[in-house]
Every structure is written in structure tokens, then in C-alpha cells.
Amino acid sequence: MLIKKEIQLILCKFKKILIAYSGGIDSTVLLYNLVQLRKKYPIYLRAIYINHNLNYQSNDWMKFCFLQCKKWNISFLYENINIKIKSNIEQYYREKRYQIFQNFIKKKEILVTAHHLDDQYETFFLSLKRGSGPKGLSGMSKIKIINNIKLFRPLININKKQIFYYAIKKKLKWIEDPSNKDIKYDRNFLRNIILPKITNRWPFFKNSVIKSIKNCQEQEDLLTDLINPVLIKLIQKDNSLFIKPLYNYSIIKRNFIIRKWIEYNKYYSMPSRKALFIIWNEIVCCKNNNNSQIKIGKYSIRKYKNYLFCIKYFPCLKNKILLWKNLKIPFLLPNKLGKLIILYFNINYKKQSIYIRKPKYNEIIYIKFNITGKYYFNNFKNKKNINNIWKNLSIPKWKREQIPLLFYNNKFIAELENKLITQEGKATFSKKDNFFIFWDKIY
Template structure:
């Protein structure tokens, strides 16, 4: 058994296992080990095979994987990926794979992959090539949690040589993908050209790399422990970063704090020194009234007053965006993954989180708009006020205002649903049968 005792105990703890099964030697050995451990630990196994459609044999390989799983009585799932990009194929394929994993993973199920010791060394060199610091050079973790996905790598301390010897000894059959020899891909170049030459000259080089990885990991953990008391004070409840104290820090400390804050916001690709410099000089230190921003992957870094925000990128909702709510008995799905609106009965669990308004009359159409500047009498405010004025008083950043649903009956603004602002025209009457609650169920 290649999976050591302590690692087996982790599998026993989780029970439900989704195995990323390509059919190659690494994932075949992993699948076989889990198959052998299934009865011992009452594991519930599923295998997911992702066909990248990059080789004319890919459908045949998928069938081989299916037959192998059928032989071992393991539930088999397969999905297709079609890659149109000619650049960054590896990165694009990885992103698509993890989107699929996230979509099919069961509750309390963990994703298990066949990353091994040689992968760890290759990753070290790839991050070194990018000029990474201790965070990047600390290698891939045995257990990683991201996007509500638990990723576990039970073979991380096992070398490729051990895996090959084990597969031959157990007479396992696996798929040989010729693209693994194509050195146009950086990882294959390292695997097939660079690392063999290094290890031929220095046989214990991989072990030395693993020691360096452990040192970097310890340094990163120590730095994080030292900076956490400051981060706790600077990071706000809405995950924004209070930037005023940063002016008093040196560039090294300041950059580390910004990196940690970006990581805290669940952004997994750390910004380079150049990006951090742009964030500081062009966003934090910007003196004009514009709202400069920088897009990193799917996220945007921007400033509002004395705070930095790291927010998921979505296109602005235009003023002409109108969502008609024809049937209020059915939840209304909002754009940009903002969630959905639900009409609730008077006997409800979300009363505090809901907004209480009057029902529309028979001749009134109910709909949602965004990014509208309306002057109204809001409940609790004596004078007629523009909604942008209220948002400004509430310190709502401009980009957040654009994502706030505004409830209309015909052409009359009834309520702003984020801060539960009800207009004079939307106030619920004293007759409860004529009122209802609207609950905005957000996606976090």
C-alpha cells in the first residue's frame, strides 16, 4: 500500500471520496489504493474522468477508464472540455476542470488527486520561474480548501519512481498520453529535459528541493503569524482593507499586508511586485475624485474613501436593465450572481432580513431596475431625497450602488432592497393581508 497510515486516517475521517481519474499511471495507482482501502474504511468512492478532447484517442481512453471503474465497482462520471485557446492551455484546462469538480462534488465529499513528490518539485521550479516569494515556493499542500472544495493529495510524499514500480508490481494497466512528452508545455520541459539532467548529476536534488519547500512554508507561516494582529485590525467586516495605517509602513511590510489581504478575499493567484506597485501608486495614492481600478483575473481592486476593495468582476448593470416579476409566487433570479428575490408569508424565519411593503394593486406591474437616480420620500426621512444622496450618506461605493436592486410598481419606486429603504408609496398598510415580505437571498 502506497498510502501511508496517517493519510489513510484522513480518508477514514471524510469517507466520501471523489477521485480525479485521468487513466494515467498516477491516478490509476491512486484509484487502486483507494479501491483496496474501500472495505477497510467503508469509503464511498466516485471517479470523475475529464476528456480534454485534445487527442484523437481521448474517447477511447474515456471508455478504458469506465471499464476499469466497472471492474472495481466504482461509480464513474465523465465530462468533456473543449479547449479553443491556443495560449495557456494548461491554465485554461485546469480552471475548467476545477469548475466541473466544484459543480459535481457532493456535500461532505472531498476531491482526491494524484499529485506526487515529482509534481511538487516541478511546481517549485514553475513558481521560481515566475519570481515567486515564500508563498509560491512553499509548494502545494496535502490538504487545501478553496471555493468550498476540500482538495486532498494522498500521494504527495511518494516519488514517481515509487509509483511506477508499484504499478508494475501490481500489474496495473494505464494510459500513456503522448502529449506528456511534448516539451512546448513548461511542466513537460521540466519533467523530461531539465529535472532528469539535474538528478543525474545530483541524485539527492529532489530531496533538497523538498527541504527548501518546507523552509519556505515555515517562513510563510511565521510571517503570517506576525502580521495577523495587524491584519485583524485593518480588515473590515465587508472584507475591505483600511489603508490609512499603510502609509506608515515600509514597502516590504505594506506589500505583505496587501498580499495577505488579497489572499483573505479568496483570490488564489498572488499579485506580482509590479501589480502591488500599481495598486499602491495608482489606486491607494490616487488623489483625484475618480475611482481607479485594476483587474486581476476575475477580480477588481479599487478604492473608496480610506478602504481598498477586492471584488469579483461583473459587467455594470445598465439603467435600461429591467426585470419584470410576472409571477411573485416564483423567485426572481437576479443577474450577475446577485441571488434571488423571494416573497415570504407572514410566518417566516427571515423576518429581520426581509423588507416589509405593500402588495401591488391589480393594475401595477412589479419589476426590478438598477443604477437609477430617483428622488423620493423615503420612510423615516422628512424631505424628498435623491437615492444617490442616501447611498453617499451610508458610504456605499459607486460600484455597489450599481448592483442594488430597486423595486418598482409601474413607474413608481417602492423600495431599495439592500438597506431596506421603503418609499412613501411602498409603505405597508395597517391591513396585513395587503402586505408582504421580500427576502433577498444572496449568493456568498
């Protein structure tokens, strides 16, 4: 087998394996090795082909992969990506692939990919182009967690020549994707134009880069070990970062802490120097109440009191007004906030639901977000400003913006997060005129 014994032992421990299978030489060699490993150990194999629809032959390639998996008795899955974009193509499709993997991966199943040593070599140069530090220049790790998926790269220390000769020796068949020659993609430009010239001039250069990658990995590991005791004290149970001590640290130290904290929050595209400057000067050091934020990819960095939060970015719902037409059907909320369910008998959800009056025959139910104003809530004698209530409950502004508010026509009935019921929504003495509303946050 091409995979070394130590890697075989790691793979067989996982037992359930999902391989990203494109039909190319690298993933074909990896799949063949996994099939051989299955003969020795009780592992369950599945393969997934992702059709990017960038080539007219892509459906034929999917069929090839399906027949190959059928021949080797492997469960075969496939998914399509149909959205076309013109910029940041490689990054976009990479993100889409991992979203798909997340949808298909099973509990205790590991994802394996066919990244090899030459991919590592190319990644170093791509990171260098972006101006990365030791973290970026340390390349791809053998094992990594991405989007809660455990990713393993069994071929990461094996070069392309070894893979090619192995495939020839075992008489394997694979797909040759012509787009691998298209130099409009950065990786292909490096692979086909730049790196061959470097290797021709300096045959030892690839080995030197691999050594540099290992040095960067060791340096990053050392820095992480040194900063972890501080980081553990600063990171809170809700994954926020306590920022008060950062004012006493050097720029280098605080930037490294913020980077590591963002990584801890499972966001893997590290912020640039410019982004770190904005995080510190416009968010951490911001004294006014404009609730500044910076968007990094699909996440947003925001401050509340003495804490930084790394939260998934969702569009603002401030002016969103949603109509709930059929009360017999659960109402699906935007931004993956879950759904609202009306219950007439509340046995299992008593603590999580609110008890209010039903709408009258001429009242229509609306869901709104992020309102202002004073209202009579629950048993308060005086009107209370809803924003002041949220402040007293220490609810950050971005969380307030995502709380569904129930209206009958223009009458504010209830705030569904903290069970704030207005006088207009108060349940009547007649049980038949009331119901429970349960906010199911599981999406």
C-alpha cells in the first residue's frame, strides 16, 4: 500500500470514512488504498462526488466515479453546485464543498481528502501571495476540524510522482480534468508555469520549502503553547473574549491573541493586518454606542461591554415584516432562527412557550424585529422601554435584532425570547380564547 502503516492505523480507528472522490488520479489512488485497507480492517467506506458543473464532461465524470465505486462495492453519493460566479471562484467552490460535506457527513464519520505533498508546496506559495504569517505558511495539517467535520489527509507526506507511479503499477483508471491546465486559476498558474521554472533552476527548492513549512508549523505550535494559558483565562464560556487585559499588552501579543481567539471560534480564514487594526481601533477602542462591527467572510466581530464576540453574520431584520397566514402550520423564521409553533395543549413545552390570547377574527398575525418604544409588559404598573429591558437583561444589540416580536395588526402582543407579554396580548379568563406559542430554535 502507498499509505504508511502509521496512517493505516489512524484510519482504521475511525471505522467510518467519507472520501471526497473526484475521479482524478490523487483521489483514485487514495480510494484504492482505502479499499485495500478495508480488506484488513472493519471500516465502512462511502465516497462523495461533487459536480461543480464547470465542464461539459462533468456528468460523464460522475458516472465514471459511480461505476468505479460500484466495482469496489462502495456507497456512492453525489451533489451538484450550479451557482456560477466570476470572482474568487476557487474560494467560493471550496466553501460550497465543505457545506455539502457538512450536510452528508454522519456521526463519528471522518472526511478524507487526497491532498498530497505537492499540494502543500503550492499552498505555501498561495499563502505567501496573501502575505500570510507562520500560521498560513505552515500549510495544511494532517488532521483538522473544519465546520465541525474531522478532516484527515492521508497522502499529505506523499509526493505526486509517488502517486503517479503507484497508479501505473496498479493499472488504475482515472479522469484527466482539462481545467487543471487552465492558468486563470492561481493554483494552476503556479503548478504549470511558475513552479516548474523554479524547480528547473533549483532542483532542491521544493525540499527547502517543505522544511520551511515544518519550521513554520513548529513555530506556530510553540507560540500557541506559550499563549494558551493567557487565552484560556480570556475566553469565556460563551466563546467571547474578555478584552480588558489586552490594553496592557503589546500590539504583537494582542494581535496574536485575537487571531487565536478567532481560530478558537472555528473560523479558519485569519484576519488581515488591516482587519486586526479595525478590530482594535474601531471596535475594541470604540467608546460611543454605534455598535461597530467588521465582517470577515461569513462572520462578524462585535463588542458588547468588555467582550468581543465572533458571530455568524446574518442580514439585518429591522424593517422585515412577516405575515403568518396559516396558524396550523409552523412559521419558519428567517436567518435560521428556527420556527414558531402554536399549541393548544401545552404539556412538553410549558417552560419554553408563552400563553397569550388568540387573535380576533379581524386581526392578522405579523412577525417583526428590532422595534423601539414603551409598552405595558406583564405585571408592570408603568410602561417600560423594550430596549431598556433588553439592556438590563444584558442582551447584546445583535441578539435583540434577531428576537421575533408578535403583532396582531399594529398591536404589539409579545416578545418571544424573554416571554414579555403586553397588555394587548394578555390571556383571557376563557381558555378557549387563548393558546401557547412555542419558539423552536432548532433549525
